[in-house]
Amino acid sequence: MENKLKESYQHSVEKYAAEVAALKRKNNAFITSELLLFGAMATCLVCYFALDGDTHLWLCAAFLSLVAYFLVRHFDDKNKERIEHKTALMQVCQDEVKAMEGDFSSYEKGEAYLNPHHAYAFDLDVFGKDSLYNRICHTITTGGSDALAANLSRETPLSIDEIESRRELQQDLAESAHQWRLEFFTLGELNRMAQSQGLSSSSSHGKINSAAVVEAMAKVSQMSLPAWFGSGLALVVGWLLMMGIFASVVLAILGKVSVDFPLWWVMVQYMVVFAVCKSSLDKIDSNGGKLRHQLMAYSQVLRLISQRTFSSKPGKEMQEKLAEALPSFSELEKILSGYDRRGNFLGLFFTDSFLLSDFFLVRRFLKWKNNYMAQMEEWVEIVSELDAMVSMADFRYNHPEATDVQMIDECLVVFEAKNLYHPFLGAKAVKNDFCIDDSNYYIVTGANMAGKSTFLRSLGINYILAMEGMPVFADTLRISRFRLFSSMRTSDDLTHGISYFNAELLRLEQLVQFCKGDAQKHKANFASQGKLACKGDFLRTLIILDEILKGTNSVDKLNGSRLFLESIAHLPVSGVIATHDLELSKMENGSEQGRRFHNYCFEIDLGLDVTYTYKIQRGVAKNQNATFLLKKLIEQNLHIDKVE
Numbered sequence: 001m002e003n004k005l006k007e008s009y010q011h012s013v014e015k016y017a018a019e020v021a022a023l024k025r026k027n028n029a030f031i032t033s034e035l036l037l038f039g040a041m042a043t044c045l046v047c048y049f050a051l052d053g054d055t056h057l058w059l060c061a062a063f064l065s066l067v068a069y070f071l072v073r074h075f076d077d078k079n080k081e082r083i084e085h086k087t088a089l090m091q092v093c094q095d096e097v098k099a100m101e102g103d104f105s106s107y108e109k110g111e112a113y114l115n116p117h118h119a120y121a122f123d124l125d126v127f128g129k130d131s132l133y134n135r136i137c138h139t140i141t142t143g144g145s146d147a148l149a150a151n152l153s154r155e156t157p158l159s160i161d162e163i164e165s166r167r168e169l170q171q172d173l174a175e176s177a178h179q180w181r182l183e184f185f186t187l188g189e190l191n192r193m194a195q196s197q198g199l200s201s202s203s204s205h206g207k208i209n210s211a212a213v214v215e216a217m218a219k220v221s222q223m224s225l226p227a228w229f230g231s232g233l234a235l236v237v238g239w240l241l242m243m244g245i246f247a248s249v250v251l252a253i254l255g256k257v258s259v260d261f262p263l264w265w266v267m268v269q270y271m272v273v274f275a276v277c278k279s280s281l282d283k284i285d286s287n288g289g290k291l292r293h294q295l296m297a298y299s300q301v302l303r304l305i306s307q308r309t310f311s312s313k314p315g316k317e318m319q320e321k322l323a324e325a326l327p328s329f330s331e332l333e334k335i336l337s338g339y340d341r342r343g344n345f346l347g348l349f350f351t352d353s354f355l356l357s358d359f360f361l362v363r364r365f366l367k368w369k370n371n372y373m374a375q376m377e378e379w380v381e382i383v384s385e386l387d388a389m390v391s392m393a394d395f396r397y398n399h400p401e402a403t404d405v406q407m408i409d410e411c412l413v414v415f416e417a418k419n420l421y422h423p424f425l426g427a428k429a430v431k432n433d434f435c436i437d438d439s440n441y442y443i444v445t446g447a448n449m450a451g452k453s454t455f456l457r458s459l460g461i462n463y464i465l466a467m468e469g470m471p472v473f474a475d476t477l478r479i480s481r482f483r484l485f486s487s488m489r490t491s492d493d494l495t496h497g498i499s500y501f502n503a504e505l506l507r508l509e510q511l512v513q514f515c516k517g518d519a520q521k522h523k524a525n526f527a528s529q530g531k532l533a534c535k536g537d538f539l540r541t542l543i544i545l546d547e548i549l550k551g552t553n554s555v556d557k558l559n560g561s562r563l564f565l566e567s568i569a570h571l572p573v574s575g576v577i578a579t580h581d582l583e584l585s586k587m588e589n590g591s592e593q594g595r596r597f598h599n600y601c602f603e604i605d606l607g608l609d610v611t612y613t614y615k616i617q618r619g620v621a622k623n624q625n626a627t628f629l630l631k632k633l634i635e636q637n638l639h640i641d642k643v644e
Helices: 002-050 056-100 132-136 142-152 160-175 178-196 210-222 232-253 260-307 313-321 325-343 345-355 357-398 423-428 452-467 500-529 554-568 582-590 626-637
Strands: 406-408 415-420 432-436 441-446 476-480 483-487 541-546 573-579 597-606 610-618
Touching: 002 056, 056 178, 056 357, 132 142, 132 357, 132 423, 142 210, 142 357, 160 178, 160 313, 160 357, 160 406, 178 260, 178 357, 210 260, 210 357, 232 260, 232 345, 232 357, 260 313, 260 325, 260 345, 260 357, 313 357, 325 357, 345 357, 415 452, 423 452, 432 452, 432 610, 441 452, 441 582, 452 476, 452 483, 452 541, 452 573, 483 500, 500 541, 500 554, 554 573, 554 582, 582 597
Parallel strands: 406 476, 441 573, 441 597, 483 541, 541 573
Antiparallel strands: 415 432, 415 476, 597 610
């Protein structure tokens, strides 16, 4: 299936490349035509002035050549837009092909969201190079990137209804919206192209800068403009002045008044309008003018959203909430375009003198501010969330091998997986069955490189996907809502004088506080209602640990690990713990809570070489590979003969 998708994207790349080549040939033809028509116009004008007799035909020919020139120029501009659009589409499909080949360099890595203190994101490779975020993120706005990051690092999962709603929207955007998604991503690529050409101010990763737009709109909302611009009296006066100046021109032509009268009126009216409006227009430009391209890009995104026929309820609701957003952004775009046209002094002189253009521009902006300003931030947030959902939908589309989870409305930890595997491994992944029961602990032993850490991350990554309504990498997965905490990648911090062992203790303290908080909520709720709570913040916790207390000696590590697990077992917590310490497996039968501890292992076969099965099974690992591999390394590299 993956190969078919890759072939489909590659076919699209070839198709768009051929279309771009054809359009570029057209472009050459347009350029040639423009040169010929311009030359024809010049020749006709020369003949008109140089030849005697009836030369009006030459003048007509020059005029027709000029009309034809502008017509060809118009089609040439449209053709250039199509070239840019097809080039961007081709690049989007090329990036999809690269991603299917394991190269995600075209997509945002999410390094800005790395947080070693997060409950699970740092350990589970949620952010960074080749991370889950890097594989999913196709967002075209900075707000979409932030929304996606927030979704993937949510410490308290959404309600089941919210999860199902997200799944419905993702399915809607994945199943019947392939071309629409490509067009959506193309808008982002066009924005990056514009930034590379210096047509737009730079933003993070070449994306439409949501934060800058929101900040600009906040400044606009606080901006004070003279209220009289929006008054009815000002409108009446404005119309009277326009009618008056046109009337004075007519009267001057008819000889009723002096020609000097309309000339002085024009001069005075221009200076008054310019002086009165300049300060207000400068404020508008300083807050919104520099973001004109970003706002235009938002208009294009909203226009594309409005064209989509959503079948899902959440999609329809989002579209309804954005119904007024498109006219709002389009109107603001026109206002800012009107400001740009002020750069032509001659044009400004006539439009301000005869049409009071600056006055009506300020008045138009005031009307826009009063009608739409309060909703701008909400619209940007909705677009950001939809942007994140489109990326998730594309991930769903590109992974047809993944399956949707069965959400269980249980107060307890439920995790029942058939043929679960890590999504990063693809077709070479070894699949495992595994079930986690509430308040139970699973001690996983095995040799180095046997698959323990990868298995733990498989549990965590699929949990994250499930809680966001995304498909998981298993044949089946039944799962309830719970909170997740992991400790797998502790590091020292010599800058702040924190040793490795101290860093481990700090992480375990964070884990205890994380679980203790939930326990206190459960206890309080049980005391008030006499039952376990399943809703809101009253959730149980799953902990995933890889080698507790690595920074101390083996005896101390064993005693400390056993003490920690026996203590945490009193809380509403379940756990999966990987370890090399085989003695820890004795907790299954040797503790007061032994029935809640279960031994699992990844066994290896030692023969002439090491054979890894990567299959989890009940029991304790019998074989270790460190001595075996080290001995082999010494024999192969040192070549030291035994001394008699």
